[in-house]
Amino acid sequence: MKKVIKMREMSDNQRGIIKRITATGDMGRRLREMGLVPETAIKIQGRAPLRDPVAVKLRDFVLTLRNNEASSIFVEVDVPDPE
Amino acid sequence: MNKKITIALSGNPNAGKTTVFNAITGARQHIANYPGVTVEKKYGTIHHKGHAIEVVDLPGTYSLTAYSLEELVARNFVIDERPDLVVDIVDASSLERHLYLAVQFKELGVPLVIALNMMDLAESRGIIIDVEALSSQFGAPVVPMVARSNKGIQDLLDKVVSLAGEKPRWEPAPISYGMDIDQAIAEISGIIERSEIYDRKYPSWWRALKCLEMDSQITDLLKRDPALGREIELICDSIYKHTMNTLEEEPEAIIADHRYGYIAGITKKVVKRKIESRINFSDKIDKVLTNRIIGPLAMITVLYGMYSFTFWASELPIIWLETLFDGLTAIVLAVVPEGMLQSLIVSGIIGGVGGVLGFVPLIMFMFFAIAIMEDSGYMARIAYMLDRVLRWFGLHGNSVIALIVSGGISGGCAVPGVLATRVLRDPKERFATLLVIPFMNCGAKLPVYALLIGAFFSGDKARIMFILTLLSWIFALFAAKVLRATILKGPKTSFVMELPPYRAPTLRGLLIHTWERTWQYIKKAGTVILAFSVVLWAMMTFPGLSEKQMADFEKERKALSEAFLSSPDVRGLITSEKDLPALNERVRRAVNGKASPGTSGDNRGLAMVAKAASELAQGETDLEKWDQKYLRAASQYLAFRTQIGYHERVQQQTALKGTVAGWIGQRLETVTRPLGFEYRTNIALLGGFAAKEVVVSTLGTAYSLGEVNPEETGSLSERLKRDPGWNPLQAFTLIVFTMLYVPCIATVISIRREASWAWAGFSVLFNLLVAYGVSLCIRQAGLALGF
Numbered sequence: 032m033k034k035v036i037k038m039r040e041m042s043d044n045q046r047g048i049i050k051r052i053t054a055t056g057d058m059g060r061r062l063r064e065m066g067l068v069p070e071t072a073i074k075i076q077g078r079a080p081l082r083d084p085v086a087v088k089l090r091d092f093v094l095t096l097r098n099n100e101a102s103s104i105f106v107e108v109d110v111p112d113p114e
Numbered sequence: 115m116n117k118k119i120t121i122a123l124s125g126n127p128n129a130g131k132t133t134v135f136n137a138i139t140g141a142r143q144h145i146a147n148y149p150g151v152t153v154e155k156k157y158g159t160i161h162h163k164g165h166a167i168e169v170v171d172l173p174g175t176y177s178l179t180a181y182s183l184e185e186l187v188a189r190n191f192v193i194d195e196r197p198d199l200v201v202d203i204v205d206a207s208s209l210e211r212h213l214y215l216a217v218q219f220k221e222l223g224v225p226l227v228i229a230l231n232m233m234d235l236a237e238s239r240g241i242i243i244d245v246e247a248l249s250s251q252f253g254a255p256v257v258p259m260v261a262r263s264n265k266g267i268q269d270l271l272d273k274v275v276s277l278a279g280e281k282p283r284w285e286p287a288p289i290s291y292g293m294d295i296d297q298a299i300a301e302i303s304g305i306i307e308r309s310e311i312y313d314r315k316y317p318s319w320w321r322a323l324k325c326l327e328m329d330s331q332i333t334d335l336l337k338r339d340p341a342l343g344r345e346i347e348l349i350c351d352s353i354y355k356h357t358m359n360t361l362e363e364e365p366e367a368i369i370a371d372h373r374y375g376y377i378a379g380i381t382k383k384v385v386k387r388k389i390e391s392r393i394n395f396s397d398k399i400d401k402v403l404t405n406r407i408i409g410p411l412a413m414i415t416v417l418y419g420m421y422s423f424t425f426w427a428s429e430l431p432i433i434w435l436e437t438l439f440d441g442l443t444a445i446v447l448a449v450v451p452e453g454m455l456q457s458l459i460v461s462g463i464i465g466g467v468g469g470v471l472g473f474v475p476l477i478m479f480m481f482f483a484i485a486i487m488e489d490s491g492y493m494a495r496i497a498y499m500l501d502r503v504l505r506w507f508g509l510h511g512n513s514v515i516a517l518i519v520s521g522g523i524s525g526g527c528a529v530p531g532v533l534a535t536r537v538l539r540d541p542k543e544r545f546a547t548l549l550v551i552p553f554m555n556c557g558a559k560l561p562v563y564a565l566l567i568g569a570f571f572s573g574d575k576a577r578i579m580f581i582l583t584l585l586s587w588i589f590a591l592f593a594a595k596v597l598r599a600t601i602l603k604g605p606k607t608s609f610v611m612e613l614p615p616y617r618a619p620t621l622r623g624l625l626i627h628t629w630e631r632t633w634q635y636i637k638k639a640g641t642v643i644l645a646f647s648v649v650l651w652a653m654m655t656f657p658g659l660s661e662k663q664m665a666d667f668e669k670e671r672k673a674l675s676e677a678f679l680s681s682p683d684v685r686g687l688i689t690s691e692k693d694l695p696a697l698n699e700r701v702r703r704a705v706n707g708k709a710s711p712g713t714s715g716d717n718r719g720l721a722m723v724a725k726a727a728s729e730l731a732q733g734e735t736d737l738e739k740w741d742q743k744y745l746r747a748a749s750q751y752l753a754f755r756t757q758i759g760y761h762e763r764v765q766q767q768t769a770l771k772g773t774v775a776g777w778i779g780q781r782l783e784t785v786t787r788p789l790g791f792e793y794r795t796n797i798a799l800l801g802g803f804a805a806k807e808v809v810v811s812t813l814g815t816a817y818s819l820g821e822v823n824p825e826e827t828g829s830l831s832e833r834l835k836r837d838p839g840w841n842p843l844q845a846f847t848l849i850v851f852t853m854l855y856v857p858c859i860a861t862v863i864s865i866r867r868e869a870s871w872a873w874a875g876f877s878v879l880f881n882l883l884v885a886y887g888v889s890l891c892i893r894q895a896g897l898a899l900g901f
Binding site: 051052055057058059060061062063064065066068069071076077079080081082083084086088090091092093094095096097099100 | 613
């Protein structure tokens with residue numbers, strides 16, 4: 032089953048496809064120029080020792096984001112079907 | 115002679131742009147700032163196949179918007195200076211993101227060459243790029259290379275020469291952004307072309323695109339014609355409403371989506387992936403080095419390792435340099451006659467500048483260690499791991515680089531530290547970092563600590579140093595927190611940062627990085643500190659004693675020596691005042707063990723007294739062999755010598771009090787008395803404004819010990835220990851005050867260059883205030899606790 036959740040809520044090593052980015056202005060620009068645009072495949076690489084920022088793998092490189100930035104990115108992920 | 119070819123190197127940060135630039139230009143580099151801004155411009159000219167090629171290194175950027183200084187500088191350089199070619203350096207191992215910038219150069223229409231760097235890394239990750247196909251699909255020549263190992267550099271230069279020969283023209287290569295946007299672009303560019311202010315410097319199509327991206331530089335330009343500006347604004351507004359209603363995205367976002375779509379269309383055709391060989395070592399290392407538990411432990415180990423390495427490696431070179439400067443001092447003392455000129459050279463110039471240059475090895479090895487961390491990619495991980503902590507204090511993960519360069523693990527320099535704040539995009543975060551980096555324990559503060567720790571805390575040297583490092587971080591972080599909550603209050607910023615893959619640094623890269631920062635340190639010694647040392651020397655020398663005071667002191671001295679010579683024990687052995695220098699010299703040599711004074715010669719009495727005095731002075735107990743008359747005269751002599759020494763010190767101190775510096779130091783006592791600092795400490799701290807290490811030499815001078823040589827630092831330390839005004843609490847207060855009180859003059863000048871005079875002035879006041887407050891608390895708390 033597919034489900035769209037915030038990137039912030041994704042667990043480590045989880046993969047997904049970006050569906051929507053709600054950040055606008057300078058923040059939106061920063062995210063886009065680093066390649067975070069809809070339909071991009073991403074994987075959560077890990078988190079810093081204090082669980083923030085988060086490291087995301089996309090387009091063959093690793094990008095870091097703070098949790099509040101990751102909250103503005105909506106990602107489609109696979110979730111196990113409920114029995 | 116062919117015309118000079120100008121090429122601009124551009125590319126994302128971490129694309130290996132600096133490596134390519136270094137590989138092309140070697141040592142023929144120049145550094146300047148772009149006019150009017152604090153963005154560094156590196157350039158160099160080389161010759162290739164009979165052509166002169168000027169290479170300009172543009173700032174590393176991800177995009178060409180008007181929203182960051184670097185991007186604006188890069189863009190304006192390309193538009194205004196019209197280089198013959200732009201070489202865009204692209205990391206083959208993450209092609210998609212790197213082509214985003216290349217696409218924007220295509221939009222602008224500049225003649226473009228793509229340097230496809232890091233081919234080796236791409237290959238090791240199973241990414242195979244069809245270079246020919248990429249070139250034809252993208253519509254620009256592509257040169258594959260591995261700049262780290264110099265592969266492809268010659269090919270690139272060949273390409274540059276042959277392309278420049280074809281006199282390439284600017285041709286904007288429009289891509290499609292979807293019907294709505296394309297239509298709006300056509301409409302706007304039509305309007306621009308009809309207008310009178312269209313100067314053809316920028317392609318009209320590109321200008322229209324930038325209007326839709328709400329690019330302030332371009333829209334401001336068009337608003338010079340108000341009617342035109344309004345007309346365009348109307349179109350932009352309507353397309354904005356339209357896309358928000360239909361696609362829920364702003365035009366800017368749609369444009370970016372289409373750029374990436376365009377890139378994906380190309381990479382799909384030219385990139386093949388070998389799934390089986392996709393080993394990513396960098397990711398594997400990160401699993402360990404940024405792990406929740408191992409990460410911080412590894413970081414502490416690395417930082418501690420850096421610290422130990424620096425101090426271990428620089429120990430011997432520092433001694434060599436000290437020997438060199440001592441030698442220089444000795445030569446000047448021998449060649450230049452005693453007097454003002456000698457004093458100026460020895461105390462003013464060698465004392466000040468030598469003190470600074472003496473620490474070059476320490477600074478250099480620290481910067482070398484920092485360069486290893488930066489070039490390997492580990493520094494980015496430190497910023498990543500510490501961002502959450504630093505954010506709580508209102509700073510940014512990247513602030514940590516500036517803090518470490520400035521002496522965060524002891525032994526950096528705030529001048530390159532100020533420059534290292536350039537990576538911070540948010541001005542408020544940047545100013546907060548600028549204002550607290552002078553709290554770090556830079557290399558110049560270490561001798562002050564060493565002196566005071568040696569005198570009062572000799573048992574726990576390492577522990578005290580560790581406490582001081584910790585304290586400087588605590589003060590810096592809390593000061594930043596206060597600043598960010600008051601005058602530098604601002605919204606949260608972002609930590610959108612690339613974690614570059616780990617790479618083994620190249621020796622050339624390390625050496626260049628180390629040298630760039632070390633040179634900034636050396637430059638401050640040669641210019642600012644030299645000037646200030648001379649000024650300080652003058653302030654501590656003039657006006658000095660009045661003629662009457664001089665005469666009085668001379669009279670007293672004469673009275674003392676007459677009393678000595680006329681005492682019954684001495685009379686007959688030493689007859690004239692003229693013998694005294696010879697006697698002094700003999701005793702001094704004997705005590706220093708340089709030569710045993712012979713008892714022969716034309717004045718046997720004097721020689722015997724000298725020998726007896728030297729043995730007495732050294733605590734010799736076996737005195738049976740001596741004729742009592744010599745012993746009596748010798749002890750008379752030693753008492754006289756103490757009296758004369760005391761007299762001289764009084765004279766020097768009176769002279770010092772009479773100087774400009776002394777006057778200021780005494781006036782300041784009203785303010786510094788609660789801290790326990792008397793005028794001599796004040797003078798030293800005043801000197802420390804030029805450079806912190808001057809505090810030691812100035813204390814030395816102020817405590818009447820003449821020149822402070824390395825050997826004599828011990829004796830200054832001894833003297834402070836014996837001085838009733840000094841105790842561990844006093845020393846600790848001075849240490850903390852020195853840590854915090856003012857950025858040195860070179861740092862102040864750097865802050866002015868990066869920010870403004872107002873910020874530089876504020877920085878001095880702010881630091882003084884913090885230092886005073888903290889030292890007062892320490893002193894008063896210490897007194898209350900009975901230290």
